[in-house]
Amino acid sequence: MKKTMVIGIAGGSASGKTSISRQLKEIFEDSASVSIIRQDDYYKDQSDKTMEERIKTNYDHPFAFDNALLAQHIQALLHGEMIEKPTYDFVEHNRSALTETIYPCDVIVLEGLFILEDEALRELCDIKVFVDTDADVRLIRRLKRDVKKRGRTLDSVIEQYSTTVRVMHERFVEPSKRYADIIIPEGGHNLVAIDLLITKISSIIKKNMV
Numbered sequence: 001m002k003k004t005m006v007i008g009i010a011g012g013s014a015s016g017k018t019s020i021s022r023q024l025k026e027i028f029e030d031s032a033s034v035s036i037i038r039q040d041d042y043y044k045d046q047s048d049k050t051m052e053e054r055i056k057t058n059y060d061h062p063f064a065f066d067n068a069l070l071a072q073h074i075q076a077l078l079h080g081e082m083i084e085k086p087t088y089d090f091v092e093h094n095r096s097a098l099t100e101t102i103y104p105c106d107v108i109v110l111e112g113l114f115i116l117e118d119e120a121l122r123e124l125c126d127i128k129v130f131v132d133t134d135a136d137v138r139l140i141r142r143l144k145r146d147v148k149k150r151g152r153t154l155d156s157v158i159e160q161y162s163t164t165v166r167v168m169h170e171r172f173v174e175p176s177k178r179y180a181d182i183i184i185p186e187g188g189h190n191l192v193a194i195d196l197l198i199t200k201i202s203s204i205i206k207k208n209m210v
Helices: 019-028 051-055 067-078 119-124 133-151 154-179 189-210
Strands: 005-011 034-038 081-090 094-104 107-111 128-134 182-185
Touching: 005 019, 005 067, 005 154, 005 189, 019 107, 019 128, 019 182, 019 189, 034 067, 034 081, 067 081, 094 182, 119 189, 128 154, 133 154, 182 189
Parallel strands: 005 107, 005 128, 034 107, 128 182
Antiparallel strands: 081 094
């Protein structure tokens, strides 16, 4: 019987989660067998807040995410149903009006800060991965990403990292490492670990074709 496998990838901000997911998607881009679902797209809607209020939101706390909707969507996919996945606008600090249609598939790669921290999400994962990258490397990557791609200023990124990102990482993200089946140092640069995931995904797809 065909079974969808869920691979959960967690880790600190800018640890390399998205890089790993992107590489996996590129390998299987000619196939409808793999879907990437990012927890970042499930930030709560903030249309009722002013821009100033949105900026002050602690985006590195689990409460910033609609994990109930995310879990509901994963369960729907596992039951063979399509979903309309939300998307997030990081410049507007708010959920976008655009959605993305996701169809049932062989493998769901679920990535985000709190995939292993949230019990309901954790229990949906067949393979639990934690991307373990040094704090100084994550900070440098976050600075480059947020300034270039998310319209942030250098000072605002440093302020956010100092006041919330580092604190929330130590409180919520780092402890979730104990739930991982696999720990990957250095994220997308760890080619051996990525090859192992590719091999596992390929075997699932091949098994479901029988």
